[in-house]
Amino acid sequence: MTHSASPAARPSDAGESPPVADGPSPDRLSLALIPLFKGVVYQDAAPTVWQALLDLQARVRDYVGVLGLELLLDEAEGYAYLRQRTPNEGEDELPRLVPRRQLSYPVSLLLALLRxxxxxxxxSGGDPRLVLAREQIVDLMRVFLPDTSNEAKLMDRMDTHINKVIDLGFLRKLRGQEGQFEVRRILKAFVDAQWLSELDQRLAEYQAHAAGEESA
Structure with missing residues (x-):
């Protein structure tokens, strides 16, 4: 969306100030939109983009709504992302812009345990950031995975699962701190309170699944 000035809108030689354009500049709207289409926007990682999102929320929602998307923005937690909008009754469903991802058993288990x-x-209160060492993450998973005497192979597999969770945006490597990861708070949006309340039952199912793999 661009604004073109007519000749009459140019400042005169007498030094008149140019008129103020209505609405946000196209550049600022683009600054808010483009990172959203690429993934999650975090307040701490991109403060300029975050401020543009806060200021232009209504415009962003209108724009992405045309594409069948909706903006999820949590000011308290400091993140924003786009989600496919559920069509209203009688509406045709648009082609998906946000793909669904099928998660493997270990990755879905790891997400549940991190949540x-x-x-x-x-x-427990205190620091809002949850930072875990690689060994702590492995210990969370160990009881749900088949027993193995090959510790090196287990760690290699766990690194693969951890890297997948990083790719999904739910873990972040801490720069300059080898083997340390921050659990991103956006995980709360994908694993909600109702799902969490059923977690014990789900973990029992995971243990049964692990036992079945071991016996196989």
């Missing part, structure tokens, strides 16, 4: 750890961390 529970985040809930426990929040309940």
């Amino acid at each position: 529970r750890k985040l809930a426990e961390h929040d309940a």
Whole structure:
């Protein structure tokens, strides 16, 4: 969206100030939109983009709504992302711009365990950031995975699962701190309170699944 000035709108030689354009500049709207289409926007990682999103929320929602998307923005937690909008009754469903991802058993298990750890961390108060060492993450998973005498192979597999969760945006490597990861708070949006309340049952299912793999 661009604004073109007519000759009459140019400042005169007498030094008149140019008129102020209505609405946000196209550049600022683009600054808010483009990172959203690429993934999650975090307040701490991109403060300029975050401020543009706050200022232009209504415009952003209108723009992405045309594409069948909706903006999810959590000011308290400091993140924003786009989600496919559920069509209203009688509406045709648009082609998906946000693909669904099928997660493997270990990755979905790891997300569940990280979400529970985040809930426990929040309940204890203190630092809002949850930072875990690689070994702590492995220990969370170990009881749910088939027993193995090959520790090196287990760690290689765990690194693969951890890297997948990083790619999904739910973990972040801490720069300059080898083997340290921050659990991103956006995980709360994808694993909600209702799902979390059923977590014990789900973890029992995961253990049964692990036992079945081991016996196989």
